[in-house]
Every structure is written in C-alpha cells, then in structure tokens.
Amino acid sequence: MPMSRSIRTAISRFSAALAILLALLAAGLSLAGCSRGSSELDGTYRIGVRLEGGTGRVSIASPAKLVTSNGQLTLEVVWSSDSYDLMVVDGQEYSPASTKGGSVFDIPVDSVDATVEVQARTTRMSTPHLIDYTIALDSSSLEQGAPDQDAPSADNDATDSADAGEDSSPYRDIDLGCDLAHTGAVELAYATRFTVDEFEGGYRLICLANKDRFLIVPQGASAPQGLDKDIAVITAPLERAYHAASNSVCLIDQLGVIDAIAATSVNPQTCSIESLVGAVESGSCAYVGSYSSPDYERLAQLGCTVALENTMIDHRPDTRKKLQDLGLIVLTDLSSNEPTALGRLEWIRLYGMLFGREAQADEFFSSACESVERASQGKGTDKTVAFFYINEDGAAVVRRSGDYVSQMISMAGGQTAFSDLGDSEDSSSVTMEMESFYAQVRDADFIIYNATVDNSVSTMSDFLAKNQLLANTKAAREGNVWRCTSNMYQQMTKTPQIVSDLRAMLEGADSSLTYLEKLS
Template sequence: MKKSIRRYFCNTIQTLLLITFLTSCGAGQSKEAAGNHTDISADLIWESSMELRYASGFGVDYYKDGYRLITVAEESRYLIVPEGKGIPADLSSGIVVLKQPIEQVYLVASAVMDMFVSLDALDAVGFSGLKADSWYIDEAREAMEQGKILHAGSYGAPDYEQILASGCGLAIENTMIYHTPEVKEQLEKLGIPVLVDYSSYESNPLGRTEWVRLYGILTGKEAEAEAAFAAEAEAFEAVEQEEKTGSTVAFFYITANGEVNVRRSSDYLPKMIEMAGGSYVFDHIGDEEETASSNVTMQMEEFYAAAKDADYIIYNSTTTEELSSVEDLLAKSSLLEKFKAVEEGRVYCTTKNLYQSSMKLGTIISDMHKMLTGEDGMTYLYQLE
C-alpha cells in the first residue's frame, strides 16, 4: 500500500512538471525561454540571446567579456563566470553562480553523458549516478573502469562525503530528483549547485539533442557543441527531404511476465518514426492518461490485435537483452509468428545504447529511414534473420 501511494505521488509530481514545462516553454521561443535578462547586474552588459532551433526548455543570454546566463525551464538561472573574471556585486537574487572551469561534476542525468562525450569534456565529470556496467556509452564505461569517473550513488542516495571531499563543482540531475527533494536541498546546503536537466521533456526529438549547446556553455566548449548539434540536425534534415513511405511500425519489448511494453504516441520515439517517413502503429495510445510515463503496458492479445499488420516491427532491447535472431523473438511469444512483419522478414532490433545516445537522435532517425527504404549502413538498428 505504501509503495502504491509513493508511486502515485511520484507520478503526480512528474505530470505536474511536464504540464508546467509544456505550458511555459513553447517551441521556438528561444527569447522567452532565455527570459532575455538584460539587467541582472549593473556590471554586466547584455549583448544577445541564443537562437534555438528545436529546444524550448532552456535559454542562454550572452554578456560582454564572456559572461553567460543560462535559464532552465524559465525558473532556474545560472551565471557562468569565465575563468579569471569576478562575480558582479549586485547580481540579481536567485541566480546561481558557476565559476569556470567547472570540475568534478556529479552527473546523474544519464542522457547528458553522451553530450559530454561529444564535447570531449569527460574530464570535467568526476562522479556518475550509474555504475560502470550500466553504461552503454563506451567512453563513459571505460572512464569508470579506469577510475577516472567514480560511482557516487544514485539520485536518491548520493555519497555526500565522497562528493564533497572532491570539490564537486556542480550536480547535474534529471527530474527524478524532485521525487527526493531533500537530496537536492542537502546538496545545495553543502555548497554544491544543482542543475536539473529537462531535455527529456522536449516535444521535438532534436530539441533533446540541442541541449548540448547548454553543456557547451558550461564546459567552455561552445564551438564543439555547435558542431556536434549541427551534425545531428544535418542527418535529420537530409531525411526530412525524402517522401513519406506510408509504412507502419510497431516499437515494443516483452516484459518478464509476458506483457508488452510500447511507447505512448506522444513520446519522442514514435515521433522519430514519423520523422523518418513511417507511421507509428498506435495513433493515440496513452494520450488520454494523466501521467508523465512514456510507456504503456498491455496484454499480448491486445498488442496482437493492434500491431499484427504492421509493416515493420522493432524490438526495443535497451531494457532487456539484444536479440540474435527471429527465433529469439518468437521464444518470447509464439503469437508473434503470425505478425505480417515476421512473415515478410521485416523484423529489427535496437542496440543496447539507443536510449543513452542522446547525441545521435538525428542518426537514429536516419537509421529508421534506412530500415523503411531497405538501405544498409544502420548503426542503432539491425535486422533479425
């Protein structure tokens, strides 16, 4: 009963955060997201705001002499002070000061690790919320195995002593931290600033990737961030020019108890299928539910009725094991043998690192397009024989 009550309140908190985020951050509102904060200090001269292409949950204001103001979800503000520069004496209240270089970062938001990798900024990360064997990003796992990045506990149970002793300059959390607000309060009480990453709340998949520009500001790798984001945007835009295929796609995995887990229609993965030129087989599944969860669970018979005629099926191996053959898939449920995609040989599986590869969403969309058009050279999908 206690677990049910706790789960209810956790889901309620996530839903309220999502509603707040979506209503306050409209797509393409870069100036609004940034707040256009021109007068936060008499010592700072505002020059411009970052123009965002897809993201709406953060903003950046540029000031003379290299100062930057980051605003996240229109509520949290961080002044990035360049190395060797002073902190303005009359800075507006509520702004968190981050002096560069920002070192020994405690990185809990797993989607952000790939961004640090793309920036060649792993040396700024001192601690991880995941253990080494939970990382499918090679660079992150290897850094932990070599002792360059240490495990410092999950979002709900950090090793405060270890983090504090290292001189941690910043904790980067995901919104799960709001399930345990006392942890955020304790970190801040110890003098460790906390930045909550909202990239997973972006309505456009490339909006998630664009958050690399924020982390480029934090790490002093702005040029690298622009190049990394441009590469993924280019991969998507090349696909965008192609005609829609009209092919239907089911994306799912089977749980240990035989139920089928699919993505809500409003989730970013179904949107990526649409962007790749396909059509997600579930039009409005989960849209009526008031929850922040991106997943919907159903019985196999219900899944069969809705997805048996899908042109393609993609098995999601990110939370289970990678499959080696169609036989492996059919071992999970003999009912799958009757699916059109199985009969016609259009069965695919994701690699384990798909979810953690936040800097490859453009590439993943391109992979989906290659699947739909029968092309080779996919990175995050492979065909089951």
C-alpha cells in the first residue's frame, strides 16, 4: 500500500530532526574533547601558559609544548633567559634540557588546567639563588600539535633581550665615538634605571635613564681619544666624592667606603648612618650645607671630583650648573625611580663599580635577594595595609601600588589598601582628600603611619588627632595602627629585615619591631 502524503511528511521531519540531533551530539563530543581528562590525551599538544612571580623582567614562551603519554603530562618550559640552571617542582630538581636561546626544562604537571608552584635558580649574580614562580596552564587553549618555535611569544618580546644581556633599555647608548671594542654587558637582575657595558681594557660605560653617560676608567688608565663629549669620565676608585643623596648613604656605608666621601649635604643631625655622622664629627668629612646651595668654595678646597646627587637636583638646575662649573661631575642616583624594592637595592652594584668594591657589592646584593626570598616564603594573606601620612593641608599622602613600600608589603604577604592606584612615572605617591581617602582606608586591616615624612605621630592619640575620621577605621578600632621608624628610608640595605617586620606584623606581632612601632 502506498504511503500517504502525511506519513511521508512525518518521516521526512523525523529524519531531519535525527540529523540535527546527530550533528549536535557530534559537536558535543568534539567540544568535550577539548576539556577531556589528561588520561584521554595522547601525543603532543600546545597550551597557553601564564607566569607569575619574580620581577616581571623574565617570561616563559606561550603557547608551550605539552606531551602526554600513558596518562603522564610533561610541560616544556622555555625561559626568555639562559641564566636558569635548575628548576624545583614538588621538591624534585630538574636540569635544563638546553640553554640555547633560553633555558629549557621539561617538568611534570597534573592536568591541563594545573597551577604549578615552582622555583627556578638564576646564575646571573655572583651567588646563584632560587626565585619563586607560579605557572598556570589554560586548558581552554589546548590544541593538537607542537607550538611554532619560530613564532616568538608576545609575552617575551619586551624581556628577552634584557635578560640575555642584550639590554633593550631605550636610554642605553654604547656608541663611545672612539675605537674601544665592546666586550659585553653586565647583567642586572632587577634594576631598570641604569645599564653597564664593558669595553676592552677594563673600561665600563654607565648609562642612566635620564640619558646621562659615564665612562668608568680603571686606575692607571686614561680616557680614550675621541670619546664623545657627552660622556663624563670618572676614574675608579673614587676617593674625593661629594655626597648629597641621603637615600644611598647606607649603600656606601655597606661597602665600607665612607672615608672616600670628602663632603656631604646629608645632615648629620638627622642621619641614621653612624659611620657618616662619625666622619663629620671627626672632621674627615665636611658638612657643606643643603644640597640646593652647598658651600661651593669648600667643595673646591676639598678637591671633590664627583657629586653624587638624588633626583631632587633636577629641581635645581642652577645648582647642577655651579657644581659642573667647579669641575665636578654630577651623577644622579635614580634608585628612587626603580619600580621594585630590589631594583633600588641593586644600585649598590653601581656604587661598587665607582668605589672599587664590586665583589663586595655583588656578594651583598645576592645575599640580600636570598634573604628577601626567605622572608617572603610564607603564603600570602588577605590582610590589607594602608601606608600613608597626613600633610600640613590635612590631606592624606599614600603610596601607589607599584611603589617599593607597597611592593615590600606584597613581599611580606599583604595587600596594599590602594591597589587601584597604579604605577606612574611622575610620582610614587598620591595626595587624596580625606573623604575619598577614608572610603579606601576604613576597612584596612592594618595602618602604618609614614613617620619618615611626618614624625609628629608617636602615640595613638597623636594619630587620631590628625583627623576625626581615623577613629572609625577598622585598624584603629582593633588596635592595629603602626608607624615606621623615622630612618626607614635611609635603610635601603635593610630591605630583608623590613620585609620580615611586615610579615611579623601581618602574623599578629603585638610589640614593636625593628622598623615598625605599634601605637598605643
């Protein structure tokens, strides 16, 4: 019996629906294949990876190669630097498979969406040390086939050359204008505001981010003929320096070369570095008044050859010119512009080159990095910290999230209460009206009053008298208001100890520490 038209129509519709259903099932299976468990994978894949931790100057290639076999997953980690000679994963040590074009390691991972805590050892400083990192895999990016090794990762472009010793700093200019052969570059781990290049004969070129250049001439040698006129010549080691940068006194003290400072504008009455105070009191170092108007005649009498200034000199071009007219070379310490706390500290290596204490500087810096890493080993907390002071106008002055104080808070496991205030080349601090400031600080777990700038606060009563809104903050109500000691800014070399103090505060210390004092 022939089928009726209605039956044929029903069958046709059923067939179409079945085809759609099968197509959907096939699509579902295809999608499921992208998120299937590692036990179902076999072969070579490429997967997006993200690196966290460290300084941000080094990166890993993304996408990375992921090899699976018998349910075991192995991730190939390709660093943008060839200075890594060891990785540690779950206590197991791994050696690099290659160090050409970046250190390459094969490490195990649990799954395609794993977050792996690792350590990588860098050899870029005098003493190798481990740095903590986190590698996060992005399972949504998983694709069959190895990554294209010829295609550089976008994450690496900005860091490859710097980490490999071919510094990409825009201010670096190694053209001396003469025939000295360039032999290499000094690798810096954290500092970004100076570079150092080496030339035959032991000459070194320092380039600063303010575009100043200095040729360090070894003892017994002379400046090469034909040297560009914009390059100032400094003969090392320095012996008759004029020092006007209070933030770097501790670096010179750490190197044991205070006796090479013939004159200073660092006020001995407010200086916390005993060796400098003693030198002024004994007469071996002359206090010549403020950096803005030093005793020029005295500087000339003392035979000072180099003026070590901080960035405040940029606001006094007349002072700079008078110093230069006297024959002094002006070198501006830009460490305060470094984006990281360890970047500031690495300026000790520059001073080591100037004063002939390079080995001591490298050894100290390497040890300090290890100490900071040990102090930062504890797991992060959800505790927020507000660091500020109240200025004469009654406004709050806070530090940006990228500032070195904020970074030390992060190293200690805390979070800055002003995380929305990002980096700025213009200033590391922000002035806020009290109402908007209070909205951000009221729920902070801890308050640290910046007594380095405003030393008028030594008790809780002093603190609360600054503004009535402060009494309503969570930190004030719970008794978690601290102040930093007045000399903290002059103690750059104590960065590891400051981080340890911050960690102790976050963990509930109930008494004064070395660089933090609890208000009562």
